[in-house]
Amino acid sequence: MNKPVVIMNFTGVYDYEPFSHNKKFTWLDCTHLQGVECYCDKEGAHALKRVIANYPADGIHFIDSGNYHYLTKFWTDKIQQPFSLIVFDHHPDMQPPLFEEMISCGSWVEDTIESNPYLRKVIIIGASENLIKHVSPKYRQTVEFYSEQSLQHEASWKQFSNETIDTPVYISVDKDVLNPQSAVTNWDQGSLTLNELEHLLSIILKHEKIIGIDICGECSSTLNIFEAEKGTQLDNTANQELLNLFLNCQTSNL
Structure with missing residues (x-):
């Protein structure tokens, strides 16, 4: 394993996901931090930046539920190249x-x-067209969308396969892009299957130089015991498969 795998534990959910119980992985305890859930205030941001200060962007980072997806900004702030x-x-x-x-x-x-x-560029994959409509037009030069609906058509897959990116890339995966049969999250979910997500990721891993990756979208602790157990099983499976994909892809830099 050439690149570090970092587990950022906010909710305790990874305690119930066996994929994360690898002695080679680094666990960062974030359970004691305040002002960081959904919204992150200045004090929370400073605390989180201290927590990740000694770890590079060029690794695989598991960042708990989608409530903490803003951590992608903190990880990519470490990148010092286009x-x-x-x-x-x-x-x-x-x-x-x-x-x-x-x-x-x-x-x-x-x-x-x-x-x-x-x-230099942002590509967002799997978002709802209804939500994309509300994005400010001023970002259209910087952001490219492959909506959830467009991915139902072969033409979009071909376009994605031919996508040209002239810089290294950082990949961020929120598992709410998956359907409820593939993952359980605390936000409304899309329709991609895990196999479809892996296929899209494989295209990127094959053609692009990868700086780093993060994954979020863990199961909410507010679910009842039965739903939570089912959710963590699904999420554990998805996380394990995604981790295997990233670690085993021979043409990536991971």
Whole structure:
């Protein structure tokens, strides 16, 4: 294993996912942090940046539920070269922030575009067309969408396969892009199967230079015991398969 695998534990959900119980993985305890769930205030941001300070962007990072997807911004802030960001998410995460001094799980892509001088392009895959319609037109030059609906057609798959990216890429996966039979998350979900997601990722891994990867979308702890057990089993399977894909892809840099 050439690149580090980092488990960022906020909710305790990884305790119930066997894929993460590998002694070679680094666990970062975030359970004690305040001001970091969904919305991250200045103090929370400073605390999280201290937690990840000694770890590189060029690894595989599991970042708990979608409530913490804004961590992708903090990981990509470490990149010191031109790069592109590929996001698999049922939501564009490009809402105008409700509070100017806070980053959120719903605004982090917009925040990253506005603040990262090395970011050249963003590709968002699997988002709902209804949500894409609400993205500000000023980002259309920077952001390219492959909507959930468009991926139902062969033409979009061919277009994606021929996508040209002239910089290294960072990949961020929110498992809410998957259908409920493939993962259980705490947000409304898309329609991709795990096999379809893996196929799309394989295209990227085959053709692009990969800087780093993160994965979120763990099961909510608010579910009842039966649903939570089923959810963690599905999420564990999805995480294990995605991790195997990233680690075993011979043509990637991981």
